[in-house]
Amino acid sequence: MAGIVTSVEDQMKKLRKRGMDLDLEEDKIKEILLDIGYYRLGFYWHPFEVDVKHNFAEGTKFSTVIDLYYLDVDLRYLLIKYINRLELNFRTNLIYWASTHYNDNAIWYTDTAIMAEEYLKDIKSHYNKNFKTKNIQISKHHAKYPDDKYAPCWKTFEYYTFGSIVKVFQHIIDQDVRKVISLQYAIKKPDRLQNFLDTLVFVRNSCAHSGVIFDLHIDEGVSGVPDVPFNNDYSHSLDAAIKALLFLMDNISSNRKNDLEEKLVKLFNKFADNVVIKNIIESKLGYYYNT
DSSP states (O other): OTTOOOOHHHHHHHHHHTTOBOOSOHHHHHHHHHHTOHHHHHHHHGGGBOSTTOOBOTTOBHHHHHHHHHHHHHHHHHHHHHHHHHHHHHHHHHHHHHHHHTTTOTTGGGOTTTBOHHHHHHHHHHSSHHHHHHSHHHHHHHHHOTTOSSOOHHHHGGGSOHHHHHHHHHTBSOHHHHHHHHHTTTOSOHHHHHHHHHHHHHHHHHHHTTOOOTTOOOSSOOOOBTTBOOGGGOTTSHHHHHHHHHHHHHTTOHHHHHHHHHHHHHHHHTTTTOHHHHHHHHHHHOOOOOO
16 A cells, blocks of 8 residues: 555565665664665665666665765755855846946836836735845844835845846846846856856755755756857756856856866765766766776
């Protein structure tokens, strides 16, 4: 019957029956199954399944599955750090360049002449009593200026998520304003920057919610990164998203871009002697080892 919990002992029996080599100490395997969970680990042993009955390829080891799991964990922590760096920089550039253009309008993000109607339909539900009271600087602003319906963008956007900031950029009507912001990242077409940002919001959210990312699929796909080929010419993988992030980081700080590249290489090189994980890194993440 669906929904019945299987004991850890039965989970181990099932894995053995399906052909997995449980090559760690039994107590350690039980600890891992109770810590990470049988269902979640299924995302990491899925690449080793060979048929619809979920049998494993000969020689599949439990320790290899765990190696892949921790590669994914370390990759999430690394990417979210640098995406957060991008988020801060993009927020600053959006505020600066748009506010410079709309110099007499500190709440330009609420203006029907500046923002698309689709965006403005939702702003009242977002910028509500709860938003005003739970965010301290917004609360202070409205206490000091009780007649203001909204706080200036430089205060308000500090409390917006990365996704919300990117939506503001998306819905600015004047494409010249969007282009000025895009050019800060050496991108001429605002829609390409929009694509990069949408992709990285998706990756960031997947990382923040402990999603499985080594084989992440990006539905929309990543617009071409200038002079940078994607692994297997596939634009829907994490490899493509990482290359978009590296491109943007290079236009923020070449040092930060180099830091990220070096840390990725260091992470991937930890698995240089693990043939199975090495093959996954090369096929999924586009990093190729020197041979």
